[in-house]
Amino acid sequence: MKIIIVGGVAGGMSAATRLRRLDESAEIIVFERGHYVSFANCGLPYFVGGIIRNRDELLLQTPESLEARFGLDVRIDTEVVQIDRQAQTVSVRNMLTDEESVEHYDRLVLAAGASARSGATESTIPTHTLRTVDDVDHISAVLTSAAAASAVVIGGGFIGLEAVENLVHRGVHVTLVQRGPQIFTPLDPEMAAPVLDRLFERGVDVRLNTTVTGGSGNSVELSDGTSVPADLVIDASGVRPDVTLAQQAGLRIGAGGGVWVDGTQATSDPLIFAVGDGVEKTDAVNGSGTLVTMAGLANRHGRSVADSIAGTPEQAAPALGTGILGIFGLTVALVGWNEKRLVATGRAHRIVHTHPANHAGYFPGAEGMSIKLLIDAETDAILGAQIVGGAGVDKRIDVIAVAMAAGLSASALTRLELAYAPQYASAKDPINQLGYVADNLAQGTSVNLQWHELAAARAAGAALVDVRSAGEFAAGSIPGAINLSLDDLRERLVELPRVPLIVHCQVGQRGHTAARILTQRGFDVQNLDGGYRTWLAGTS
């Protein structure tokens, strides 16, 4: 059996090594148009920042090491330029010599990844994407030789924000240019607010609703009419599946623009398989085609495509889109759908915001985080989550991702028996607490209201009661709220107006107890979800 693999990094090389382990006798050729295979794409920004110091660290394998260990025929600097499905051949071009040749395949694996969408316009300032080893070599050259003092980063997504952090880490002044009104759009706006704050704190000049219109000398022109200094532009406007070959070969392309594959990674041609950033996955929430350009799935599906080819196919699990970002000491993590998307598709949902600490408050060093959980209003299924904070964020997103993958309901989070000692967690872990709140919503034990629903509810006649202490109230409150602290509530009930009430505290927890007291006294009560803190983040 002769297997040809297009693309020699995450998906492609995972397929190649697993194939070899399954079949010592197969002929396996990997074509990679770049000069490097098996490199750590995800480490590139940190090499730019000087956090990863040794360039060799980025190169996990070489053609030589792959030949020695796995008997792979890895051909770098070689582009596959065409597929002939009838003949079962690919045409390849040696990019150094421009020579073309043809190779026959029994099975073909496309692992061509994604390509950059450009957001930059003509300019004389050095402009680079941040996707390959060559890119970082170019960027590093500009940074060192020109002693670059300032840079513009286009796009506030995963890679854009990693670029920002690493440039700042190198002492470069950064302007972040974002087309839309919010950075890091996988988050909902109130969850992205602390990220924006952090960028400002670290001196990043963030320009929202802005694009780059041109540039010359050391200055980039923006659509808001201003210009900002820049010795370097990093274009991280986003990516799209690289489907050039697949399209030209007439393979089915999904609605989202990625190569269509079935659960065994087979394309519409049963001899051709595809994996990684170039293909569409099946969305775990609604079963539609979806693009998830993450290394975990590329590696995973790379391994399973080998199993498919070797004759033990398995159905891929639907994709959750779990992702994580470190930015200036904040960890930002997410899984599944956000509120924007649920609203856009009209899916009935419940929302929980909490603001727990990563471990027991009585143990020194606890760090805070904010969690948002999105829940199916009919089935109580978990639809998504977002977490922003310090230590322990990565743990909680993984726990939720596993719960989602396993089909646990939001209320079932109460029952998870997570490891507790005071330096690691709380006896009621933040995950259990999310479950408690979700359970109360599911049972109707409490009713909550979102920060963006507050104004309308008050306009319709509801009164807002702040049940925090007088001191907390004085330090900052929602305009027009009545302050009546939780511990005084039972005694001072008579002071409350007999209208629908919205109660709130700092994070939602005391509000919950207040709401229970008031509900049982015959009031119509809603608890402001996430309390003052979420309201502040949402309205900031």
Place this chain on the structure above:
Amino acid sequence: MKIIIVGGVAGGMSAATRLRRLDESAEIIVFERGHYVSFANCGLPYFVGGIIRNRDELLLQTPESLEARFGLDVRIDTEVVQIDRQAQTVSVRNMLTDEESVEHYDRLVLAAGASARSGATESTIPTHTLRTVDDVDHISAVLTSAAAASAVVIGGGFIGLEAVENLVHRGVHVTLVQRGPQIFTPLDPEMAAPVLDRLFERGVDVRLNTTVTGGSGNSVELSDGTSVPADLVIDASGVRPDVTLAQQAGLRIGAGGGVWVDGTQATSDPLIFAVGDGVEKTDAVNGSGTLVTMAGLANRHGRSVADSIAGTPEQAAPALGTGILGIFGLTVALVGWNEKRLVATGRAHRIVHTHPANHAGYFPGAEGMSIKLLIDAETDAILGAQIVGGAGVDKRIDVIAVAMAAGLSASALTRLELAYAPQYASAKDPINQLGYVADNLAQGTSVNLQWHELAAARAAGAALVDVRSAGEFAAGSIPGAINLSLDDLRERLVELPRVPLIVHCQVGQRGHTAARILTQRGFDVQNLDGGYRTWLAGTS
């Protein structure tokens, strides 16, 4: 409705507060024989060590705060001494005045916790358990007033080891006395080995297979005939459910010695409920009664017993026994059953040992960990896991605990979509890698051999092939192994004897590729699970 709760800490107070939120009109009395309620038991060792500096941090609530917020009638220094089930009354004694009185109940909740099993014998050296605020006051008094220089800790379980760490942190020389041959018996021996190493490194004098036989002056006598200096003895020999009241009232007691309850926390008397360390849970692995003396379940079941009483009962999830311990910078975590228990009950199982890093190796600061996964040989269900290492251990045990709770198979760990960026995880997370190895075993793609099976296999004629590099081999190897490095294997096959082969590398990963090569060349091959590292830990 009048509800009486016996015990005012984790389980009891969680029941009381939730009950209040569900029922504003109930009369709720909490009896606590100690002087403190709602205290952080789990923080006590760290107060001894001076890591938690402020004693008030340990007291999460007071009778006054619980009265103010939850309208609870909390009576400290008051012991419940008898239950009269016919009359639905409890007799209580005020421990300060010795006055007795009787209280009627509609529902009774027993949350009496566990009591210490003593491993100490008569001695004139101050000897304390480490279970209450009073205990730590006494211990602290000895440590400061006597300027104690040395201590003996009896018992190397959770609390014993936490005591050791904290005493060392205060500059005290510690002898740890352990009755059996292994410290921290929830682990299997090869997983406990690095914990023992760490204790030695930190200067702890660990005495295995030893008990305390007496003591006087500043010296404790041990069963091995030696004596060790000690100004203080901490007795952490273990705990047993405190079932005094339940037993005397004729409630059903489980086989393991805890109060028997059904899934709604009802005892054999439908008006009496019980939660926490005093009750038996249902074991998640085999459905038997089991004792899990952990705060998470006490809190959780405390909340659900309130729901049961308020009329919305729910069935408890079976208990996994997830636990975690920090000891001198090592994190030790476990869930489910260990190998010892599987062997003892004759349950057919598979085992996987891995030694991954917590995050991408190319990102600076990666820390190692060792993982052991126990798998049902018939169903591929996860039966348990143990993890020892640095950062990221707590995350992985939680992920496995959720997978177990949700009934995911070991092979399904491959499919989990965990959050990856290089400073948090690997593109193939340690959890996914566990799944890959498990999947290979389930499919028969590879066959592994445990460290403790090696000697017998070699005695039966198998040859051992070390596929690491010559340098690694020279730095330490298993006596009698043939060294033939993986990358040379295909060319030097002829050098191998035609007998059953056991291959091994450092951690098992190269051994896997070697085994695949050899199997396809017609050899009978097993891969030494966990490689040299697990073998070394097991035989050390």
